[in-house]
Amino acid sequence: MYGKEMVDAIYSEQIVQDYEFNPLIxxxxxxxxxxxxxxxxxxFPSFDEKERALNSNYRFHCVQRLFQYFQPFETHLDLEQxxxxxxxxxxxxxxxxxxxxxxRVHESYQAIKAGNFLxxxxxxxxxxxxxxxIIGLSGIGKSTAIERVLSFYxxxxxxxxxxxxxxxxxxxxxxKLECPFDGSLKGLCISFFSELDRLLGSNYxxxxxxxxxTTDLMLQRMAHLASLHGVGLLIIDEIQHLSLSKSGxxxxxxxxxxxxxxxxxxxxxMVGTNKAISILQSEFRQARRGSGQGDMVWSQMPKDMSWExxxxxxxxxxxxxxxxxxxxxxxDFIYEESQGIIDIxxxxxxxxxxxxxxxxxxxxxxxxMKKVANDSLRLVKPMLDALKSGIPSEIAKYEDxxxxxxxxxxxxxxxxxxxxxxxxxxxxxxxxxxxxxEQSLLEDVTLQLLSMDFDSKEIERAVKSVLNxxxxxxxxxxxxxxxxxxxxxKDEIKTENTNKKKKVSQxxxxxxGGLMKEARQKKLSVHELFLQKNxxxxxxxxxxxxxxxxxLVSNAIS
Amino acid sequence: xxxxxxxxxxxxxxxxxxxxxxxxxxxxxxxxxxxxxxPSSGLVTRSKGWKTKRIHHFLSKLExxxxxxxxxxxxxVDIREQYPLTREDTLFIAExxxxxxxxxxxxxxxxxxTTDFLITLSNSNGFTHVARTIKxxxxxxxxxxxxxxxxxxxxxxDRGVDWGIITEKEMPKNMIENVEWLHSSYFEMEDLPSSxxxxxxxxxxxxxxKYNTSIIEIVTEFxxxxxxxxxxxxxxxxxxxxRRELQVDINQKxxxxxWCEDVFN
Numbered sequence: 001m002y003g004k005e006m007v008d009a010i011y012s013e014q015i016v017q018d019y020e021f022n023p024l025i026x027x028x029x030x031x032x033x034x035x036x037x038x039x040x041x042x043x044f045p046s047f048d049e050k051e052r053a054l055n056s057n058y059r060f061h062c063v064q065r066l067f068q069y070f071q072p073f074e075t076h077l078d079l080e081q082x083x084x085x086x087x088x089x090x091x092x093x094x095x096x097x098x099x100x101x102x103x104r105v106h107e108s109y110q111a112i113k114a115g116n117f118l119x120x121x122x123x124x125x126x127x128x129x130x131x132x133x134i135i136g137l138s139g140i141g142k143s144t145a146i147e148r149v150l151s152f153y154x155x156x157x158x159x160x161x162x163x164x165x166x167x168x169x170x171x172x173x174x175x176k177l178e179c180p181f182d183g184s185l186k187g188l189c190i191s192f193f194s195e196l197d198r199l200l201g202s203n204y205x206x207x208x209x210x211x212x213x214t215t216d217l218m219l220q221r222m223a224h225l226a227s228l229h230g231v232g233l234l235i236i237d238e239i240q241h242l243s244l245s246k247s248g249x250x251x252x253x254x255x256x257x258x259x260x261x262x263x264x265x266x267x268x269x270m271v272g273t274n275k276a277i278s279i280l281q282s283e284f285r286q287a288r289r290g291s292g293q294g295d296m297v298w299s300q301m302p303k304d305m306s307w308e309x310x311x312x313x314x315x316x317x318x319x320x321x322x323x324x325x326x327x328x329x330x331x332d333f334i335y336e337e338s339q340g341i342i343d344i345x346x347x348x349x350x351x352x353x354x355x356x357x358x359x360x361x362x363x364x365x366x367x368x369m370k371k372v373a374n375d376s377l378r379l380v381k382p383m384l385d386a387l388k389s390g391i392p393s394e395i396a397k398y399e400d401x402x403x404x405x406x407x408x409x410x411x412x413x414x415x416x417x418x419x420x421x422x423x424x425x426x427x428x429x430x431x432x433x434x435x436x437x438e439q440s441l442l443e444d445v446t447l448q449l450l451s452m453d454f455d456s457k458e459i460e461r462a463v464k465s466v467l468n469x470x471x472x473x474x475x476x477x478x479x480x481x482x483x484x485x486x487x488x489x490k491d492e493i494k495t496e497n498t499n500k501k502k503k504v505s506q507x508x509x510x511x512x513g514g515l516m517k518e519a520r521q522k523k524l525s526v527h528e529l530f531l532q533k534n535x536x537x538x539x540x541x542x543x544x545x546x547x548x549x550x551x552l553v554s555n556a557i558s
Numbered sequence: 559x560x561x562x563x564x565x566x567x568x569x570x571x572x573x574x575x576x577x578x579x580x581x582x583x584x585x586x587x588x589x590x591x592x593x594x595x596x597p598s599s600g601l602v603t604r605s606k607g608w609k610t611k612r613i614h615h616f617l618s619k620l621e622x623x624x625x626x627x628x629x630x631x632x633x634x635v636d637i638r639e640q641y642p643l644t645r646e647d648t649l650f651i652a653e654x655x656x657x658x659x660x661x662x663x664x665x666x667x668x669x670x671x672t673t674d675f676l677i678t679l680s681n682s683n684g685f686t687h688v689a690r691t692i693k694x695x696x697x698x699x700x701x702x703x704x705x706x707x708x709x710x711x712x713x714x715x716d717r718g719v720d721w722g723i724i725t726e727k728e729m730p731k732n733m734i735e736n737v738e739w740l741h742s743s744y745f746e747m748e749d750l751p752s753s754x755x756x757x758x759x760x761x762x763x764x765x766x767x768k769y770n771t772s773i774i775e776i777v778t779e780f781x782x783x784x785x786x787x788x789x790x791x792x793x794x795x796x797x798x799x800x801r802r803e804l805q806v807d808i809n810q811k812x813x814x815x816x817w818c819e820d821v822f823n
Contacts, residue, residue, distance in 0.1 A: 164582070513701075513704055527695040537724055543634060
C-alpha cells in the first residue's frame with residue numbers, strides 16, 4: 001500500500017508572486033482556469049449503445065455506472081476556487097525553506113516531550129490560513145464534489161531536492177477525516193493517526209493512539225504531525241455528529257479546529273448536513289468571525305438551467321432496450337419527486353431502469369418512475385414532502401435523513417429476474433470450479449508464496465521475472481526458490497526505505513559514542529571499528545557506477 | 559585550529575549569511591568558511607574545480623587530497639566544501655543528546671557547524687547527496703570529536719543523506735598525486751585557440767602510438783617538431799589524461815620517465 005499514491009515533486013514557476021520559493025506550493029498542480037476545472041470535474045461515464053442489447057444481468061452492472069456521473073455547477077467551481085486558495089494560503093507561511101518553520105516544528109516537538117501544550121509561536125508574518133464550512137442537505141453532493149476537487153491534488157508528494165539543497169520531505173496535500181459517530185475528540189485523533197499510517201506506512205496509531213493517552217496529548221500530537229508532514233488541507237466530514245457528543249465535546253473539538261487554523265496555519269474544511277448549523281451558530285461562529293473565506297450553504301437545487309443541464313446529461317444513460325426521449329413532463333416529474341436533491345434524482349432514475357429491465361417492460365415511463373418513487377423512496381418521502389412544503393420548521397425535522405440503500409433496492413428487483421438465468425449462472429460457477437482444480441504450476445507457486453505473506457503484486461512480478469530468466473520449463477522448486485530470493489531482496493530494500501523508527505531515534509541516543517565504548521571494550525581503535533561499521537568510508541571504492549569501477553580494476557591488473 | 563581574526567558574534571553570522579555563504583550550487587557556491595577567515599593555514603586549489611568551475615577553499619591538506627579523489631570520480635557532479643548545517647537543528651540535536659553545542663572560544667556564541675563536503679552524485683537513479691567529513695584517524699579517539707560527529711551524523715540521517723568519515727588512512731595516495739599533477743591541465747590552455755589545440759591533440763595521440771619511448775622523450779620531441787615553448791607538449795598530454803582521452807591506471811603513479819606503453823592502455 002505504502003507509496004502507491006506518491007508522486008515525485010516537480011516544481012513549477014509561480015505566477016502569483018507570494019507563492020514563489022515555497023517548495024510546498026511550487027509542487028502543487030497549477031492554478032486551473034474555469035474551463036479546465038469544468039473539464040476535469042465532469043465525469044461522464046462510458047456508454048455504448050450496444051450495451052442495450054446485453055443480457056439483463058450485465059445491464060444491472062452498467063446501471064451502477066450512473067453513480068459516477070458528475071455534472072459540475074457554479075457552486076462546484078466556487079468550491080474548487082476556495083480549496084485551491086485555502087491550500088496555498090495555508091502553505092504561504094509554512095515554508096519549510098524558512099527558519100521559522102523549522103523552529104516551530106522543533107518547539108512543538110519539545111513541547112510534546114515535556115508534556116506541555118503547544119505554544120503560540122508567532123512568526124513575523126501573520127498566519128492567515130483560513131478554513132471554511134460547507135453545509136447542505138444530505139445527498140446534495142457535498143462529499144462527491146469535494147472528492148472530485150481533491151482528485152486534482154496528488155495526496156502525497158515526495159520532495160528530494162529543492163534548488164540544489166537536499167530537501168527530503170513527504171508532503172500531504174490534503175487529509176480527509178470523518179467526524180467520529182460519537183463526536184469524540186479521541187475518535188477523531190485516532191482516525192487521524194490511522195489515516196496517516198495508511199498513507200505513509202508509519203506507525204503513529206500504535207505510538208500515539210493508545211486509549212490511556214489523554215485527549216490533550218493526542219491533540220497535541222495531531223497538531224505536531226499535521227505540521228511535520230505539511231498537511232495542506234484538513235477536511236472533516238460529517239461534522240453534524242458533533243451535536244451528539246456529551247459534556248461539551250463539541251466546544252472542545254471546535255476550539256481545536258480554531259487552534260489548528262490559527263496556530264499552525266492549516267486550513268480546515270468542515271462539511272456537514274444542516275444539523276451542523278446549530279453547532280456552528282454557537283460559540284464557534286464567534287471564534288471564526290473575520291477569518292476564513294465564508295461558509296457555503298448548499299440547499300436543494302432550484303429548478304433552473306443547471307438542473308436542466310444535469311437531467312439532460314443523466315438522461316442519456318439508458319440501458320433499457322428501448323430509448324425514451326426526455327420530455328418536459330418527465331423532467332418536471334423528476335424534480336418533483338427528488339425536490340432538487342441530486343442523489344435522489346440519480347437513484348430514482350437508476351431504479352426506474354432496473355425496474356424496467358427486470359419486469360421486461362424495457363422502457364422508462366412516467367408510470368414506472370412513479371411506482372419506483374412510491375416503493376423505494378418511501379423512507380425519504382416525509383423529508384421530500386417537508387421540502388415541498390417549504391416550511392422551515394418542517395424541513396428542520398428531516399435535516400439528516402437516512403439515505404436510500406441502493407444495494408437493498410437493487411436486490412429487490414433482481415430477485416424477480418428469470419429463474420433460468422440463475423441456473424445458467426450456477427452451471428457457469430461449477431465449470432469454473434472444475435477449471436480451478438487443474439491449477440497450473442504458476443498458480444501453485446503463487447498460492448504458496450501468498451501463504452508466506454508476500455505482497456500479491458510483487459509475487460506476480462517476481463514469478464514472471466524468474467520465468468523469463470529460466471524459461472517456462474523450470475522445475476517447481478527452482479521457481480519457488482528464485483522467486484523467494486527476489487521477494488526477500490525487495491523486502492529488505494523496502495524496510496530500509498521506510499524505516500521511520502530510525503529517524504525518531506536519531507535525535508536522542510548516541511550511536512557513535514556507543515561505538516566508541518564498544519571499540520574500547522574490544523581493544524580496537526575507534527578507526528578500526530568505524531571502518532567495520534562503514535562509518536569510515538573508503539573513498540577509492542565509493543560512488544562508482546558498477547561498470548566503470550570494474551573497468552578500473554581490470555586496468556590495475558593489466 | 560588557527561585563530562579567527564574576529565570573534566564570532568550573532569552579527570557576524572548574520573553578515574556571513576547575507577554574503578551568501580553556504581548557498582548556491584556549482585560555480586555559484588560560497589563555502590561557509592573561507593581561507594580568508596584564517597590568518598595562515600589554509601589551502602586553495604589554484605586552478606578551477608573540474609566539476610564546479612570555481613576556486614575551492616580547503617582548511618587542511620587532507621581535505622584537498624579528498625577533493626582530488628572526488629575530482630577524478632565521474633559520478634560526482636558537484637562538490638560543496640564547508641557546507642553549513644542549520645544551527646537551529648544542530649542546537650536542537652545537541653540539546654536532546656545532552657551535548658554541549660560547539661561555541662566560539664571568545665564570544666561563547668554557538669557557532670554554525672559545517673560538514674567538510676556535501677557531494678552531489680549523478681547515477682542511474684538521478685541525483686543524490688552524500689556528506690563526508692575528513693579527520694586524521696588519531697583524532698577519532700577524542701570524545702569531544704565523537705560528540706560533534708554524532709551531531710553531524712544525526713543531522714544528515716534526519717535528512718536521509720548518507721554521512722561518513724574519511725581519514726588519512728583511506729586516502730589513495732597515488733591517485734591523489736596523479737590528479738594533483740593533472741589538475742591544472744583539465745581546462746583548455748590560455749592563448750591557444752581550441753581548433754589549434756584539437757590539432758595538437760590529434761598529433762599527440764599519433765605520437766604516442768607511433769613512438770615507443772619514455773613520456774618525457776615524446777613530449778620533448780613534440781615541442782621540437784611543432785616549434786612549441788618548452789613544456790607545451792607535456793601540458794597537452796596531461797590535458798588528454800585529465801579528459802580521459804588517454805586511458806591510464808590512476809592508481810599507479812605516472813612518472814615521466816616511464817615508457818608510454820607501460821602507462822597508457
